[in-house]
Amino acid sequence: MKRIYLDHAATTPVDPEVVEVMIPYLTETFGNPSSIYAEGRAAKKSIEKARQQIATAINADSREIYFTASGSEADNWAIKGIAMKNKAKGKHIITSQIEHHAVLHSCEYLEKQGFEVTYLPVDEVGLISLEDLKNAIRDDTILVSIMFANNEIGTIEPIKEIGKIVKEKGIVFHTDAVQALGNIPVDVKDLNVDLLSLSAHKIYGPKGIGVLYIKKGLPIDNLIHGGAQERKKRAGTENTAEIMAFGKAAEIASEHLEENMTHMKTLRDQLIEGVLGKIPLARLNGHPEKRLPGNANFCFAYIEGESILLSLDVIGIAGSSGSACTSGSLDPSHVLLAIGLPAGVAHGSLRLTIGKSTTPEDIDYVVNNLVEIIQRLRDMSPIDAD
């Protein structure tokens, strides 16, 4: 059976060009980049090239790029590293209610250690309010962390404007741009950010490699102490193969950004129109325009999300009910609750995220099948749709 993969926000297949770039670092060029002999120097030189590729993709200096093992580690490092470094100055952090769990749970952990966190609400399309932000800033606020684009509903936050406000107050500003890279332009200079998290596996790179951009000169505590790698900021022998892969993936992503955006937007709109037009009591979650070009997120009244997913899977379609990393949890999505959906409705969500290889035929197939699936599940439901 042909599979239609529509969960590119969860992870992407690795681009064959990227795989090709990795392989030599698993075979010949296996040296430890910290070693001074030829094998080590070759590895070192390579990872500096990859660092430059990432830097170019986000308009940073290569010395501002620090490799981590994931977007999650980058988020943890940014939040905890700034908090611990500045705890004498203040212990107040501002973030939003719709952040990724890597940010939220880091903040919650800090609360247990005596920090105070303000979780800004969002409106019904998932945007934070700049007024709320201004009002939340206190004398002891040391960090603001607001995500660039939401992984569930795709809403794009006004990072540039937030950056301006935060910068004026001299507070450190972090943004989780894991979902932004490769989908919308990311320019650290334009955005006024001090820290920015990235992850390779969302842009056709491998899982297990991330980046934290740290603006030059910004003091931050280490999250992982040890050897002198990453300019003494992040210990652990460098994951050379995946670093090379991330570099290449970032290069490809920036080079093809415009065309990919157009491609995804077209199919996303085809999908949204199809679903809203053909399925009664369906709603689109997130902002109608300020949303990721590949993201569509729906709620269907009177049915439960997992049932939709399983039904889709059986006919070859891979979709998700929110973020992948919380499956296994029974709680409705914190993002859908934050935009004001009742728990019952939030349970019936479906996220379909489009990628480079998605075709218009795929979308037609999905829409047509979804119509049937939703009907079948509603027929099975004890809740009266009238």
Place this chain on the structure above:
Amino acid sequence: MKRIYLDHAATTPVDPEVVEVMIPYLTETFGNPSSIYAEGRAAKKSIEKARQQIATAINADSREIYFTASGSEADNWAIKGIAMKNKAKGKHIITSQIEHHAVLHSCEYLEKQGFEVTYLPVDEVGLISLEDLKNAIRDDTILVSIMFANNEIGTIEPIKEIGKIVKEKGIVFHTDAVQALGNIPVDVKDLNVDLLSLSAHKIYGPKGIGVLYIKKGLPIDNLIHGGAQERKKRAGTENTAEIMAFGKAAEIASEHLEENMTHMKTLRDQLIEGVLGKIPLARLNGHPEKRLPGNANFCFAYIEGESILLSLDVIGIAGSSGSACTSGSLDPSHVLLAIGLPAGVAHGSLRLTIGKSTTPEDIDYVVNNLVEIIQRLRDMSPIDAD
């Protein structure tokens, strides 16, 4: 020019069998293991197989194996996770002066946060004293972390005996076994350890993947918060390809442990005898018998380590002056200082570590060339050898 790689303690080439196991997880089986559709389930099933392979290699239960991004992360997690979890009970930690920097710098960071750390000294061959350990234990001691085998001088610590003492006192015991796996038997049940760190790239697996063994039921704080991966203990989308690689590498390592040990020991002894026999004022660092089968570590009076390394590199031999991850630092090795070498002597160290592919001819070539190199450098030295 043929290269002779004698820095297997820094990193190892990836076994072609291991590379083969990885590739599918970069291509077809690219799903996110947390996703419920077919692609996700396939990935999930695979990583559970790898988890079992690691568990088998160290005689643990697969539910006690937690994947990390490196040995360094495993060390950081063990130390900081136990410290933070138990800080209400006590704030005293015991470790040794010869630990890897991932352990030492984690401890130093905790000291800044109000913890107290005892760094046990070692004798002239690098062994800690059980008496010292017993005397160091206090009512508020919450963690003992002693490495299994030292990465620089190869000395193997009496982990089983240490484990017994620590267990009697009801204190948590962590050992960094990064250099032990694949080189000597590692059995968590036999050793009485609660936590144990591993890293794949030391056993012919890729860089960027590690494991922390956590004994079932042991309470520990997370180091990386976020998604529900790794039984909610370590967030971040799983590095499926490298996890599979680590599983395979661990399987191969255990299956061939005996023969590899014999092979390495034979060549190591050939190397040690050659160097000590042919080069005046050479000394072997570390324990003469209780040492890793592949490790030889020498000091040569009146010459500096980097000069030896560069000279070796030029003729095709890759060796190291200590741990790879501190190159770039000018300080003499903390391990060599701890075994009592004066700073000047400690500067002249050379570590050669043998691997699966090393041959007796390689060793002969190295010994003969080393004789000449040391002579040439001594002729250049202003320090009088008489």
Place this chain on the structure above:
Amino acid sequence: MEYTDVVMENFTCPKHVGEIEDANGVGQVGSPACGDIMKIFLKINDNGIIENASFKTFGCGAAVASSSMATDMIIGKSIEEAGKLKNSDVVDALGGLPDVKIHCSVLAAEAIQAAIQDYKNKKA
């Protein structure tokens, strides 16, 4: 989370979906853990034997599969026997359920008990 083939079969082609027009025992329960709802319809004859059973479920895959399996298991049984059906019996019949999904089978057992109780109440 990994469902067995039996679970998937019972989810994709559930048996006994829908309402029984002349049901004389109907029970509905909701799961506090997830907010899902299950409704069971029973047709019980004068000898106290369940002649027919059906369900309507708003819930996850495990809930649908548990409903399907549970109704199938009680058809032809006496209400005494059916009342003793434990959620673990359903789980076993399904070849197991993921830990976080055990409560969905509890829903099925409870819905059956509620339906039997409803029948008894009506008769009394």
Place this chain on the structure above:
Amino acid sequence: MEYTDVVMENFTCPKHVGEIEDANGVGQVGSPACGDIMKIFLKINDNGIIENASFKTFGCGAAVASSSMATDMIIGKSIEEAGKLKNSDVVDALGGLPDVKIHCSVLAAEAIQAAIQDYKNKKA
């Protein structure tokens, strides 16, 4: 840490290694940063021109290369000119040095100054 080809050349085949028997200016300095030692020998003629220079060094690759390069740079120069040799001149001639190795070139500049001072002291 990455050495340029010029550094490696000067390390593997250093020029002017050893002692000058009839040196009339000898300077030895040690690096506080790393404990390494560099000794420079100068043969200065009556016109204050450095006719020959050599070195002995206990130190890293950068120290050996700096010694080699620096001695080579001052041969034929007056002691006034040689005394003005800055470590950055040596670094430039080597095509650069890693940050942590800059101090090794400082060692070379200082050793030359010490040797010139020794010559002056002896003459005075």
